[in-house]
Amino acid sequence: MTSPTLDVFERHESAVRSYVRSFPDVFTTAKGHLVRSESGREYIDFFAGAGALNYGHNDDGMKAALLEYISGDGIAHALDMGTTAKARFLERFHEVLLAPRGLEHRVLFPGPTGTNAVETALKLARKVTGREKIVSFTNAFHGMTLGSLAVTGNSFKRGGAGLPLDNTVFMPFADFLDEGFDSLSYLERMLENGGSGMDLPAGVIVETVQGEGGINAASFGWLKRLNDLCARWDLPLIVDDIQAGCGRTGPFFSFEPAGIKPDIICLSKSLSGYGLPMALVLVRPDMDLFGPGEHNGTFRGNSMAFVTATEALRFWEDDTLTQDVLRKGEIVQEALEAMAAKHPDLKPDVRGRGLMRGLGLGAEGAANAVCAEAFKGGVIMETSGPASEVAKLLPPLTIPEAALRQGLDVMAKAVDTVAERIAKDQPAAA
Amino acid sequence: MTSPTLDVFERHESAVRSYVRSFPDVFTTAKGHLVRSESGREYIDFFAGAGALNYGHNDDGMKAALLEYISGDGIAHALDMGTTAKARFLERFHEVLLAPRGLEHRVLFPGPTGTNAVETALKLARKVTGREKIVSFTNAFHGMTLGSLAVTGNSFKRGGAGLPLDNTVFMPFADFLDEGFDSLSYLERMLENGGSGMDLPAGVIVETVQGEGGINAASFGWLKRLNDLCARWDLPLIVDDIQAGCGRTGPFFSFEPAGIKPDIICLSKSLSGYGLPMALVLVRPDMDLFGPGEHNGTFRGNSMAFVTATEALRFWEDDTLTQDVLRKGEIVQEALEAMAAKHPDLKPDVRGRGLMRGLGLGAEGAANAVCAEAFKGGVIMETSGPASEVAKLLPPLTIPEAALRQGLDVMAKAVDTVAERIAKDQPAAA
Amino acid sequence: MTSPTLDVFERHESAVRSYVRSFPDVFTTAKGHLVRSESGREYIDFFAGAGALNYGHNDDGMKAALLEYISGDGIAHALDMGTTAKARFLERFHEVLLAPRGLEHRVLFPGPTGTNAVETALKLARKVTGREKIVSFTNAFHGMTLGSLAVTGNSFKRGGAGLPLDNTVFMPFADFLDEGFDSLSYLERMLENGGSGMDLPAGVIVETVQGEGGINAASFGWLKRLNDLCARWDLPLIVDDIQAGCGRTGPFFSFEPAGIKPDIICLSKSLSGYGLPMALVLVRPDMDLFGPGEHNGTFRGNSMAFVTATEALRFWEDDTLTQDVLRKGEIVQEALEAMAAKHPDLKPDVRGRGLMRGLGLGAEGAANAVCAEAFKGGVIMETSGPASEVAKLLPPLTIPEAALRQGLDVMAKAVDTVAERIAKDQPAAA
């Protein structure tokens, strides 16, 4: 399946490139849940830009708004100057999302990437508290710049820093430990005991569902208890909702069903709706303590992203999409459970929430092999987890039910193939 | 000049917002060197998105390419999968820029912001050498995430980290110290002396002209000597060409006249040409040591930026733009020198290279006042330097000569006004 | 009980002084288990120099050797030059202690304090492995210099650093968590999981019985499992035997009954036998990788300490002292259990091993009050634990049984007094 175009990447791009290796084709156009390649193939997208395309590719409403804005020479890049595009976004974001949820948070625009949002949140928590340590959780993923990487669990990624990564205390995530061990009691015991070595932290950062870490979903009860623990100890709670937010698990903010209002919230990925770089940090007003320009970045004012992000808010005027996601989530869950039930030898387990699901496969190499097979079958999907042991499903939230079922069928066949291969004592990948 | 729209930012945006304070208007459309606001005013842009709009706003060629790509449902967001848009960019970038300059560097796409490029470069230098410390220079500015902030000199920005910033050794930049003190001899002496406390570093990061730091231009001789010193000590030399590159000082890479080939080069800002978020790191092949995915980021595959960036390369097929920049740079230089000569009381000095120039004003508050006056007169320009003591000029490289002169006239009047006010013993700003 | 002499400390000494506040008398002479003060009082010493006087005060054999050495103008201070005094110590230490236990360790002399031994051990573990993080345990105490303090759990002590303390991962000590939680399984799970955020450490440092941390004794089974875990993961195991070693728990090395041979062992406190500053680090030969002078210190060659330390080895030629300690330990245990049984309202628990025992008192302030009362009754004893909640007993190992019982009677009365006071709803201390 190699092509002359693939050679271009081989010749010119750094060895760090990765997805072009997992999906060896050259893509051209895309619409909704479908992606097309130079070779003429059409793929069902169960990856959705790693969660950056919750509304599918090239949504018509956003596309129209974007074309109109560009055609009219709307200012494309404006740093953090005032623009009409940004003002409209701010007003609508407040009206559609913040006000109805009783969130009084200020909107801070960092650079337009998730890691920049996380870095900003960490800096702010440290500045607000005057403390240094951040509590993060096993299998957390928050980004690749130095501050975010320090709170990211993955050892391969951490190794890239070339520096000891510090000022983080890792605690076991919700169900990291079995045997009924309660990770929050442990955290609280460490905080209470004046000899535990745990310096009072500057804050806690958490994903409600860990995407890169293996589609590990914390229960709402656990999240509520974490929130209460933070309140008790006066620790800013930062929810990194970059992958789980924007409706991925049903509600716009993934933490809503837990009944909590985190102090600091990071959004990015699907925020612009169209896959354009954009990020923001929501800050409780009394923590909005940076002075003018104390954090900044050249691309904070990506107007095109404001335009599509504003248009994307139409999905959140009522709960139609949320209900849709929950319903489709159940379809995925059932399908995964069926695959798991059929192949106990793969040591399967089904994980996740809403349209953020995964099939954990304990058999070595199995999850990677399933994704490779699925790609051959016309479905784009990736693994996650520290040992790439989970086949992850992040379809567009707007995917039609039929296409969703079609993709799941392809995946089920891929699982069959891999199981068969393993049963014959062959390596998972062929 | 406040407007109902400005209130939106006041109500909803974080206190960290800054340029909306310096330029209290709400901008709508832009073209070339002109920006328009809701109030109907038209401004000459001497700021150019802090150097992200070297080709002016909404260049027609790029605009057409962009509209065509979007209209045709070109894939907008593709992580680091292979896409036609990205392949085209890579081929043309190599053909137009790298090959003719004998640069064999690999292209690494970090997240689409300058700070992400810098973080990647620093991680890589550390990984390649197995060492930790980075030599940076006084008044360096490299970004606001934790790794980049550690090599940034500005104390106000550093204070935002909420952590001790470490693993950096600051050395005096080219002319930071007067009295004929040679900063590179000092650096070398520190390296040579086994008791200096300077651990052998993982690399050196430098801007050829410091933008945020006050438009301080290192001589080409100094840069060459720095390059040779790095070679002698086996220290990777990282040139952060985010602001000074993309033709800002004349040649595409600002370091070309120094006759050097840095080991690692960071580009962003004007790279996409249209103000869209994009960044890359050029890596000497033998230093291209990250494994697949060891550094990553969701928005590495911003296809629209690839499309406009490819189109922007048309400016670099010959040296017309370079010559143009040098010529216009002289016009700016003369105008600034005239202002300086007229107002010795403001303790002026003229700085910079190409179309990256500045008027340093030793009189307290004067530079800020000049920019505020210029804005009233219809010119957008900002200060830089640790005490905001330099009125900075970054006009689009493509600005017509007449508009350039017109803007300089506005600035000259602003200087007159401020000088008059100060002479009357009033504060610089009124 | 204040005296003119106590005023001297008030006037001239830093506010950091502490034991002079707990024991407000001025001491003059001492012998065996008895200490005398200016006021003519005689105290039974249940503190023994915080474990530095295991053989009691001014042992006659050591005293004679010391007087002879000084009288003969033996070289008093010799850095790490060769001296007869040091050679004798090395030979005898090897013959009496190392060889019989099959320990092939090299003897490294750091500066003559416990914290210097710990710092050396940590540096060495990091150098040997090329890694940075050290696993330490809740309620560990290893010293007050920066490296040792980073692996010390106490939050008050840590606060004195004025720096974020880093490169340490704290794990729950043996029984830190109840509910059957297995702290070593947790540690191993963190090591196994590539996403746990736990970078492969440079080593593990542990006390077998935590002295300052509250007289918490790890079981020998737990220590054996920790040792095996370290071997499995190739992590140098450092046993800080500064307080628990030199026979305090029975055998010379506290870890002997666990059947392990730690890679690196720190000794100090009672090493010189006479209370003179001395410390050493035992290093597995293949880890003895410092170059000449890579660690040093002016007072490594404290000859007088070598002389008394050599003499002290006479206690270890057979197991008489060990058996003695174990027997007396049982006496203490019984006495403490009786106190605990009599006063359930004080929420007591009995802790420790050998002659390193403690009475934990959950009632706030009770342990401090008990020690204060005991001092009035003529017994010197201190608290330990993160909330000073344990009344600690460290009598000289050589204390006669009668004196031991006498001291325990004083303590029992002190407990009665405090319990009575609390029962009357008065504060513990009066």
Next chain:
Amino acid sequence: MTSPTLDVFERHESAVRSYVRSFPDVFTTAKGHLVRSESGREYIDFFAGAGALNYGHNDDGMKAALLEYISGDGIAHALDMGTTAKARFLERFHEVLLAPRGLEHRVLFPGPTGTNAVETALKLARKVTGREKIVSFTNAFHGMTLGSLAVTGNSFKRGGAGLPLDNTVFMPFADFLDEGFDSLSYLERMLENGGSGMDLPAGVIVETVQGEGGINAASFGWLKRLNDLCARWDLPLIVDDIQAGCGRTGPFFSFEPAGIKPDIICLSKSLSGYGLPMALVLVRPDMDLFGPGEHNGTFRGNSMAFVTATEALRFWEDDTLTQDVLRKGEIVQEALEAMAAKHPDLKPDVRGRGLMRGLGLGAEGAANAVCAEAFKGGVIMETSGPASEVAKLLPPLTIPEAALRQGLDVMAKAVDTVAERIAKDQPAAA
């Protein structure tokens, strides 16, 4: 010259041992400036325990006091409890040294080693200011524990840490740079410029004469200017007077002739007078902010050291010793100048102050060779400097003039021998 006893060190001691390699003999007794070995040889001591034996070996007055104290069963080890021995020392120290010099400092006893004193000083400066960075100087030596090592310049020693050493900014010491470069102007420029990357430090630590760093003496003018700079910027000035203090350069405190009163002063080495481990930190009363026990250490109460230290104060009741040191210093200076004048090929330079002098020899290996030759000739002396390029002289302050001249003659012959060998194109050492 190897002996059976030297084998003991070879067999049992860590490879880190160093002076036993430079001085391959086994020492037994010592008196004044003379040291004797097992082989019966007698050496003139020009090393004086690296400055820990300023009053010579086994001074009779101190010896008598010590024997009396031990014989009478004076309490040997007392932590920081009140003892008569300690009270006497405090009173006399105040009366003889502090009061006459107008120093109102409090006396803080850290662990009994120089590095412990430095660690305490650094912790305190950070606690007092709430800042982290410490300014240290090229070729500084402050100790080998983590905090002290971070402010030590020597790269070999730093390498032993196994960690990046941080929170230190190294500045060029007094004459580190030639060409009339003013290191203090540079420091002040870095402090003034808000973009220099130099975070406002927690303090400055300095030796007035760098011992290990190569006998580099700062002028009193430079020290006064450093003191004033610290006052201007509110930076605690820490003088590490561990090697240069206790009369080594003439006055008790080496900084006295500069007319300054440092905020924090570290003393150790010759403090006890007899080579016994002892250290203290003098703290300006308003900086005496540690709470009780916030810094501690088992061997703070080394009573024998208090006894000899009290006796040693007899040398400071008038200025006889000071004058003596200055006079003998001139003798050394003249002798070294003569050697330098005679051997320009060795690229010599003469350094130092009082009885802390050195002969720098630019010829590679020459200084080491000179010390080895001198040892053969019966003089103990060591090198210092980052490349061991300085033959260092630290004779006892009390050395008789005749013995001093005798030792200098031996050294002069050693220099002749080495020069001859080099002239014949042979390696310096033979």
